[in-house]
Amino acid sequence: MVSATNPARVVKAVQEAGYDTEFFPRDEDGTAAYIQVKAYDGNSIVRFSDCDEAVPDYCETLVLSTWWDRDTPISDAAVASANLNNKYVSVYRDSDGDPVMQWAILTRREGVPTTVFLNALQRFITIAGDFRETAFADDDADSPVADVTKPAENPAGLR
Numbered sequence: 001m002v003s004a005t006n007p008a009r010v011v012k013a014v015q016e017a018g019y020d021t022e023f024f025p026r027d028e029d030g031t032a033a034y035i036q037v038k039a040y041d042g043n044s045i046v047r048f049s050d051c052d053e054a055v056p057d058y059c060e061t062l063v064l065s066t067w068w069d070r071d072t073p074i075s076d077a078a079v080a081s082a083n084l085n086n087k088y089v090s091v092y093r094d095s096d097g098d099p100v101m102q103w104a105i106l107t108r109r110e111g112v113p114t115t116v117f118l119n120a121l122q123r124f125i126t127i128a129g130d131f132r133e134t135a136f137a138d139d140d141a142d143s144p145v146a147d148v149t150k151p152a153e154n155p156a157g158l159r
Helices: 007-016 076-085 114-136
Strands: 020-024 034-039 042-051 059-067 090-093 099-106
Touching: 007 020, 007 034, 007 042, 007 114, 034 114, 042 114, 059 114, 076 090, 076 099, 076 114, 099 114
Parallel strands: none
Antiparallel strands: 020 034, 034 042, 042 059, 059 099, 090 099
16 A cells, blocks of 8 residues: 555655656655656656644645746646646646646555556656647747746645
């Protein structure tokens, strides 16, 4: 079983599945712990979320995330299309207008079967890889697709 309460087990499962990983524990400033997962031509992270400050190492959710740095903000149409076409993930714009893709897996203390988690991770990485072309489509200041309106704030605190 894989649970957000057991980072070592999550790291081990991801490594045993053949992914190159690096674990970053919780910072003194409160930044959540995460695992960087190197796959294909990009990086994704598994972030430990919904943590209880009063209970050390207790988190309820694993959040799979990846993001791309564009020259211009991604269009509303591209974000809407990604959310419509990928029922498992959520795509939004960070404070710089860059696309961020996430998928949350609620594990609570009991966890989820390792194969279920790894299947979710593989599907997420595949969806992110498929979205990469869209994420950079029309990435120039002269593009009629570029959306220059103020992008939404980054509620996940990525970066």
